[in-house]
Amino acid sequence: MARSTKTGVIVGLVLVALLAWFIVPREMGWTGPWVPAALEVYLLHPMLAAVVCEIGTLVDQRRLVGVGRLLTIVLAGFVLAGGALIAQLEAMPGDEGVFPGPAQLRVVIEDSWCGSSNCSRILEANGDRAPEVMREHLASQGFTAAPTITGRRRVCRQTGILVTHEVCAELQDISATAVRVEWYVN
Incomplete structure (x- = not known):
């Protein structure tokens, strides 16, 4: 996708950091307003990844070359998010910071x-x-x-x-x- 190695590496590192931000906090049991919900992995992450990739193509001085592919990725993210919403309507809650409880108990x-x-x-x-x-x-x-x-x-x-x-x-x-x-x- 990138013409230069430097742009490809930078875009790749940003994408890996973005994915880590969406996955690691929930898996570590962290809480707070900046911890993405599980559904946001499907919904928000594809949009942000598409923006990062498009910025990478613009830095390489290529006009909006892969817009169709990127929009397809975003659309796929929305479809997956809709499926995840339907699947979670009557799903069991996760550990959510409650289970297994404190070590003293x-x-x-x-x-x-x-x-x-x-x-x-x-x-x-x-x-x-x-x-x-x-x-x-x-x-x-x-x-x-x-x-x-x-x-x-x-x-x-x-x-x-x-x-x-x-x-x-x-x-x-x-x-x-x-x-x-x-x-x-x-």
């Missing part, structure tokens, strides 16, 4: 269920000061207090840049040494 039950248009996962953990330790763990993962719906303590966090989704966890103190956490994607 021992998970004794891990379960999941799906109802009408939503799925959730459940874990019960025990250990010294389990409810307090779990609340601290969730706070360290970016969860903040949210209004209660079912009477249980609820914390939520948002993930994504353009396509945001909210993950909420409901905590139920079973005893001073046991806690139940149910989490789901809104």
Whole structure:
């Protein structure tokens, strides 16, 4: 695609860095407003990659040569994003910073269920000061207090840049040494 080796290497490095930014933070369990949602890998990444490639062709002083191919890549990204959205409508939530929980606690039950248009996962953990330790763990993962719906303590966090989704966890103190956490994607 690039006429010069220098332009090809620079564009390639930018594309690798861009892909790393979309994949690594989620796999590492990081949170925050600059951590891309999984869906953005299909939606936002192809658009940004197309822009980077087109800038590379302009630097090589080639007029908009590969616009058709780049638009095809972007369109394919949108089609894949639509498929991913449909597939995730009733998908089980990922670990989302909740599971496996803090190292001080021992998970004794891990379960999941799906109802009408939503799925959730459940874990019960025990250990010294389990409810307090779990609340601290969730706070360290970016969860903040949210209004209660079912009477249980609820914390939520948002993930994504353009396509945001909210993950909420409901905590139920079973005893001073046991806690139940149910989490789901809104």
